[in-house]
Amino acid sequence: xxxxxxxxxxxxxxxxxxxxxxxxxxxxxxxxxxxxxxxxxxxxxxxxxxxxxxxxxxxxxxxxxxxxxxxxxxxxxxxxxxxxxxxxxxxxxxxxxxxxxxxxxxxxxxxxxxxxxxxxxxxxxxxxxxxxxxxxx
Numbered sequence: 001x002x003x004x005x006x007x008x009x010x011x012x013x014x015x016x017x018x019x020x021x022x023x024x025x026x027x028x029x030x031x032x033x034x035x036x037x038x039x040x041x042x043x044x045x046x047x048x049x050x051x052x053x054x055x056x057x058x059x060x061x062x063x064x065x066x067x068x069x070x071x072x073x074x075x076x077x078x079x080x081x082x083x084x085x086x087x088x089x090x091x092x093x094x095x096x097x098x099x100x101x102x103x104x105x106x107x108x109x110x111x112x113x114x115x116x117x118x119x120x121x122x123x124x125x126x127x128x129x130x131x132x133x134x135x136x137x
Contacts, residue, residue, distance in 0.1 A: 015091045027082045100133040
């Protein structure tokens, strides 16, 4: 529970720093700098704790398609999110609507594309989230 709370706090604080970051850097520069630093740190961490050839041995045709799809979705998400944050004056309102829509759309995609199961409580929760989005808009 503590790790979940720390993750949520980090995700809540990060957009405000990101908006300040854009005073000196462009969207593309931010993506390049942060992703390059993250990649180097992850590579060093993995090199210290594991053998890099383990990663290479896991590549097959199906995994490459999954990795490319995931990478494209992540890049799209980062780019659109960065555009929204750089243009929005009220980050809190943007994030409330964004997270609410995320909570509504994720289960729908899970049900129709990934065979997730619905529960009655989930439907009631989605109704409350939709009402909250309508009220905050």
